[in-house]
Amino acid sequence: MLHVNSISKTYHSKPALNDISLTVQHGESIGIIGESGSGKSTLGKIILGLDKPDQGEVHFRGNNLHTLNGKALKKLRRQLQIVFQDSAGSLNPKLPVWKSVVEPLENYPDVIPSFLKEVRHNRKKMAEVLFQKVGLSPELLERYPHQLSGGQKQRIAVARGITLEPDLLVCDEPTSSLDVSVQAQVLNLLKKLQKDLNLSFLFISHDIAAVQFMCERIVVLKEGLAVDSFLTEDLFSQSRHPYTKLLVEMSMEQENKIEENQHFYT
Amino acid sequence: MNIQMPRINRVPFFFKNQNLLIQCGIIFFIIITLTTLIGPFIVPNDPLTANMSERLAPPSSAYPLGTDHMGRCIFSRLIVGAQSTLGITALVVATVALIGIPIGLVIGYIGGRLDTVFMRVADGILALPEFILAIAIAGFLGPSLTNLMISIVFVKWIAYTRVVRSIVITERNKDYVQAAKVGGSSNWKIIRRHMFPQIVSPVLVLATLDIGKVILTISSLSYLGLGAQPPAPEWGAMLNDGRPYFQSAPELMIYPGLAIFFVVLAFNLMGEGLRDKWDVKSR
Structure with a gap:
């Protein structure tokens, strides 16, 4: 469904992405792991058509994303949505949140998502259904972003991501701005939605545990280069790239530390 | 026993829960508006009728603030003059906002070369002092109230464009x-739905603060003879008329001066209050 063909991108004469290729099949979830600065967010932006690669192509459902003009791009984008990292910045602070959620539906009057069939004529009702779908109370519809917690805002961002029933949802570090307990809730929500809606995920994160939980395949980025690519069950295999091993080790250490601390406090 | 107290709600909504600055400003503003709207119908004398036998008369029951050098009632002239001074100010500020805001939205959002070219032009205009430029334009077009308005609009809209543009530039790259x-x-929808709400409160603050400045500019230009033409009553022109008599009859300049002072004060108080209220990070 999505083919990324050896794209490269340079920012201020520093290579951000170097010859990256990957493929996402329908219903499949791919994790992109890397430390900050490894170019993973840039990759997400290019795949969404928000940024142009210097070289290479992105094909989505057989169309080259970066040569399309306005109307065709808009039609394609319907299948290609995003959940941003910073839940605070991804919602307009001056709008009640329900308006942000139903905005994509206003732009695509012809699209009738399966879960909104009965209420498609009423914007407020659609927002209500979407809120239910991400586990939020309809009391929050009229709130402004600063009146909500980080977890609630991220759920709203997820709701906006699924409104058009896309094929592919790009999640750019969807949990890294949240508390550990809330992270688990949001991940469970995403997992559930993936099953219900048969979504594909491009899950960008530095959190190996989250990617392991969400994805079937993992690509490891280091300084703009894809150094490793494997099935999730092979994460601990001996044939992994040394950098992957290092990342796994580091995340294990962190987890142990958290466990030790828990022991200390209880 | 459970007695429900009726909710007392005698204070109007726009007055309640405001800070002291805004409250003072609003009181002034209401007084000024009422005076401007109703005043001309209840003034004791015709503001244009000269009565040479009553020149520079002291305050009396017929002339509450006395008469000027032509024997015209100062009180009536002040009140009728409020209409032209404040009416022109409102018109100027509205025009300036209508021109400045859309341009700022568009060039801020599109950016790139258009923005660069545009801002260099704006810098060029701003390099000259606003007031002097307004004098030059008003002088070039010839003295009349319309030309006065054109000249002020010409120098003022850039400030609005700049404010709007800078807000749009910081907002347009957000997630x-x-x-x-x-x-x-x-x-277009992003500009309308997402950019516009961001600029409303800063622009309102700017406009409120600007009203004071515009009144001063109109009055100053009229004082220089470039605005309202005699015998039409306008506060700046009245100041100008009183100038030759400054030593013998200072009240000719004191009254219109005080009128300008209080109106400018009222709008500045409101502007400062609104700024305090809205310039908080999370609304």
Whole structure:
């Protein structure tokens, strides 16, 4: 469904992405792991058509994303949505949140998502259904972003991501701005939605545990280069790239530390 | 026993829960508006009728603030003059906002070369002092109230464009704009739905503070003879008329001066209050 063909991108004469290729099949979830600065967010932006690669192509459902003009791009984008990292910045602070959620539906009057069939004529009702779908109370519809917690805002961002029933949802570090307990809730929500809606995920994160939980395949980025690519069950295999091993080790250490601390406090 | 107290709500909504600055400003503003609207119908004398036998008369029951050098009632002239001074000010500020805001929205959002060219032109205009430029334009077009308005609009709209543009530039790269793009919103819709609400409060503050300055500019230009033409009553022109008599009859300049002072004060109080209220990070 999505083919990324050896794209490269340079920012201020520093290579951000170097010859990256990957493929996402329908219903499949791919994790992109890397430390900050490894170019993973840039990759997400290019795949969404928000940024142009210097070289290479992105094909989505057989169309080259970066040569399309306005109307065709808009039609394609319907299948290609995003959940941003910073839940605070991804919602307009001056709008009640329900308006942000139903905005994509206003732009695509012809699209009738399966879960909104009965209420498609009423914007407020659609927002209500979407809120239910991400586990939020309809009391929050009229709130402004600063009146909500980080977890609630991220759920709203997820709701906006699924409104058009896309094929592919790009999640750019969807949990890294949240508390550990809330992270688990949001991940469970995403997992559930993936099953219900048969979504594909491009899950960008530095959190190996989250990617392991969400994805079937993992690509490891280091300084703009894809150094490793494997099935999730092979994460601990001996044939992994040394950098992957290092990342796994580091995340294990962190987890142990958290466990030790828990022991200390209880 | 359970007695429900009726909710006392005698204070109007726009007055309640405001800070002291805004409250003072609002009181002034209401007085000024009422005076401007009703005043001309209840003034004791015709503001244009000269009565040479009553020149420079002291305050009396017929002339509450005395008469000027032509024997015209100062009180009546002040009140009728409020209409032209404040009416022109409102018109100027509205025009300036109508021109400045859309241009700022568009060039801020599109950016690139258009923005660069535009801002260099604006810098060029701003390099000259606002007031002197207004004098030059008003002088070039010839003295009349319309030309006065044109000249002030010409120098003022840039400030609004700059404010709007800088806000749009900081906002347009935020995630929620990107999200709107991914959600299929057109640029026009993003400007309308997402950019416009961000600029409303800063522009309102700017406009409120600007009203004071515009009144001063109109009065100053009229004082220089470039605005309202005699015998039409206008506060700045009245100041100008009183100038030759400054030593013998200072009240000719004191009254219009005080009128300008209080109106400017009222709008500045409101502007400062609104700024305090809205310039908080999370609304």
